[in-house]
Amino acid sequence: MLLALFLFIFAIDLLTVSMSHLNNSVAEDLFLATRNPFVSLFIGLLMTALIQSSSTVTASIVAVVAAGNLSLEQAVPMVMGANIGTTLTSTLVSFSYVMKKKEFKRALSAGIIHDIFNIFTVLILLPLELYFGILSKLAVYVAQFFSDNDNLSGPVFYNRVFTRPLTQWVSDTINIPFLTTILAVFLVFAAIKVLATSVYKAFVVDSFRDISNMIFKKTGLAFTYGLFFTAAVQSSTVTTSLVVPLVATRKVSLKKVFPFVVGANIGTTITAALAAIYKSEAAIALAIVHFLFNTFGAIIILSFPQFRILPVRLALYMGKKSVKSRFLGFAYILLTFFIIPFLLIYFSTE
Numbered sequence: 001m002l003l004a005l006f007l008f009i010f011a012i013d014l015l016t017v018s019m020s021h022l023n024n025s026v027a028e029d030l031f032l033a034t035r036n037p038f039v040s041l042f043i044g045l046l047m048t049a050l051i052q053s054s055s056t057v058t059a060s061i062v063a064v065v066a067a068g069n070l071s072l073e074q075a076v077p078m079v080m081g082a083n084i085g086t087t088l089t090s091t092l093v094s095f096s097y098v099m100k101k102k103e104f105k106r107a108l109s110a111g112i113i114h115d116i117f118n119i120f121t122v123l124i125l126l127p128l129e130l131y132f133g134i135l136s137k138l139a140v141y142v143a144q145f146f147s148d149n150d151n152l153s154g155p156v157f158y159n160r161v162f163t164r165p166l167t168q169w170v171s172d173t174i175n176i177p178f179l180t181t182i183l184a185v186f187l188v189f190a191a192i193k194v195l196a197t198s199v200y201k202a203f204v205v206d207s208f209r210d211i212s213n214m215i216f217k218k219t220g221l222a223f224t225y226g227l228f229f230t231a232a233v234q235s236s237t238v239t240t241s242l243v244v245p246l247v248a249t250r251k252v253s254l255k256k257v258f259p260f261v262v263g264a265n266i267g268t269t270i271t272a273a274l275a276a277i278y279k280s281e282a283a284i285a286l287a288i289v290h291f292l293f294n295t296f297g298a299i300i301i302l303s304f305p306q307f308r309i310l311p312v313r314l315a316l317y318m319g320k321k322s323v324k325s326r327f328l329g330f331a332y333i334l335l336t337f338f339i340i341p342f343l344l345i346y347f348s349t350e
Contacts, residue, residue, distance in 0.1 A: 003194075004191050004194040006163070007187060007190070007191040007194070008059075008188065008191035008274065009163055009274075010163040010166060010167060010187070011184050011185075011187035011188040011190075011191055012059055012062070012063050012184075012188060012274075013163050013164060013167045014163075014167045014170060014171065014180065014183070014184040014187065015060060015063035015064075015067075015181065015184035015185065015188060016063040016066045016067050017067075017167055017168070017171050017180075018067075018171060018177050018180035018181040018183075018184055021171065021177040021180070034070065034074040034075075034077075034078065035074065037074075037076075037077040037126070037130055038077070038344065039344070039345055040074055040075075040076075040077040040078045040081070041077040041078065041080055041081040041122070041126070042081055042340075042341035042342075042344050042345050043078055043081060043341075043345060044057060044061070044077065044078035044079060044080065044081025044082040044083075044084075044085065045081035045082065045084050045085040045337065045341045046081075046085065046337075046338070046341040046342060046345065047081075047082070047085065048081070048082040048084075048085025048086050048088075049085040049088045049337040049338060049341075051189065054082040054083060054085060054086030054236070054237070054268060055268065055271035056185070056188050056189045057078075057082040057085070058079055058082050058269075058271060058272045058290060059188050059271050059272060059274070060185055060188060061075050061078055061079060061082070061272075061286065062272050062283045062286050062287060063184075063283070065282050065283045065286050066282065066283035071282075072136055072139075072140070072282050072285055072286055072289070073133070073136055075286050075289075076129055076135060076136055076286070076289050076293075077126065077129075079272075079286065079289060079290050079293065080121075080122050080125070080126060080293060081122075081341075083118045083121070083122070083265070083293070083294065084115065084118045084119060084122060084336075085337060086118075086236055086237055086268070087112075087114040087115040087118055087237075087240070088115075088237075088333065088337050089237035089240075089241055090110070090111045090112075090114050090237060090240040090241045090243075090244055091108070091111040091112050091114075091115060091332075091333060092111070092333070093107075093111060093241045093244045093245075094107035094108040094110065094111030094112075094244050094248070094329075095107075095108075095329065097248050098326060098329075101323055102323075103248040103249065104248075104319075104322070104323060104326075105319040105320060105322070105323040106247050106248045106250065106254070106319060107244050107245070107247065107248035107319075108318065108319040108322050108329055109247065109254050109315040109316050109318065109319030110243055110244045110246075110247035110248065110254055110257060110315070111244050112315050112318055112319075112332070113254060113257070113258060113261055113311055113312065113315040114236070114240050114261050114264075114265070115336065116311040116314050116315055117258075117261060117262060117265065117297070117301065117311050118265065118297075120297070120301060120307075120310070120311060121293065121294070121296075121297030121300075121301070124297070124300060125293060125296060125297065135289045135292050135293055135296075136285070136289060138288075138292060139285040139286070139288035139289040139292060140281075140285045142285075142288050143281045143282075143284040143285035143288055144281065146281070146284050170183075215260065216252045216256040216257065216260065217256075219256075219259045219302075220259075222256060222257070222259040222260040222263065223259040223260065223262060223263035223298075223302075224263060225260060225263065226239060226259065226260035226261060226262065226263025226264040226265075226267065227263035227264065227266050227267040228263075228267065229264070229267065230263070230264040230265075230266075230267025230268050230270075231267040231268075231270045232267075236264040236265055236267065236268035239260075239264045239267070240260075240261050240264050243257045243260060243261070254312055254315060254316060255309075255312050258308070258311065258312055259302065262297075262298045262301070262302060263298075265294045265297070265298065266291070266294045266295055266298060268294075269287070269290045269291040269294055272286065272287040272290045272291075273287045273290075273291070318332070
């Protein structure tokens with residue numbers, strides 16, 4: 001675990017350095033592509049769906065912001081998109097029950113409730129962010145207490161992490177910023193996978209089996225366990241996928257699982273926070289945005305009974321319809337995570 005954590009910090013630092021060395025045309029293309037907030041949103045969604053790790057995507061976005069190649073305002077919709085893209089895994093897990101009609105109905109409902117929650121949160125908070133800057137302004141205010149850097153839009157200055165000598169050596173040895181960036185992204189992904197697997201095997205899987213009956217008895221307890229389990233493994237996809245078999249086999253109801261999923265959504269923000277360590281104020285602000293986005297979504301949807309029951313009902317409805325036509329489930333995945341984002345990105349950049 002310590003080795004994986006060291007690798008993660010090194011990879012983020014390498015990504016930050018390599019992005020700062022990319023030529024101006026690359027940076028300009030990146031700015032142009034994300035100037036449209038909806039393009040930025042769907043880029044985040046598509047990237048996460050393709051590599052199956054929102055932790056990697058959000059950590060990489062933090063590093064790009066720290067390098068000065070992306071503004072905080074442009075990065076916020078991308079993080080929102082990554083939040084939706086990460087829900088693909090639990091939906092795919094539900095398809096392991098595709099040959100069992102009754103189990104598949106419940107499994108798919110459990111798989112897509114994470115999707116629905118994040119889509120609802122984006123629908124509520126994205127307009128507020130675009131028109132009022134509610135998340136970014138609050139995040140910038142809070143970030144000032146963690147950094148001495150007051151410049152959030154101009155040249156970025158960030159503190160050197162303890163891996164900097166090694167980072168600089170690797171960057172100078174390769175001497176091709178694009179290749180260094182690709183290597184850094186791969187190392188971020190690998191570090192998160194190793195860290196998640198080691199923590200999962202050491203602390204989560206046995207504990208989850210032993211206390212699963214107790215976890216879902218109360219809303220607050222389910223929410224808390226979802227948050228802390230996910231923070232431990234740095235992956236909401238791992239913990240939310242754990243509940244799919246429980247719902248499929250009727251060990252717990254979808255209604256009781258929902259607060260656990262919402263808690264997991266907040267727990268996954270720990271990765272962006274780790275990535276922002278020793279970085280610029282803008283990077284810290286983006287990590288705070290990620291936390292605020294998921295937290296505000298949880299407060300809004302869980303605090304109001306009419307909101308809280310809506311994702312559950314919609315997930316149950318989708319599960320019921322998908323049993324009648326297995327193609328509907330596959331169509332939902334392809335359209336939501338790949339076809340619609342790709343088409344919107346393509347036509348918006350034409």
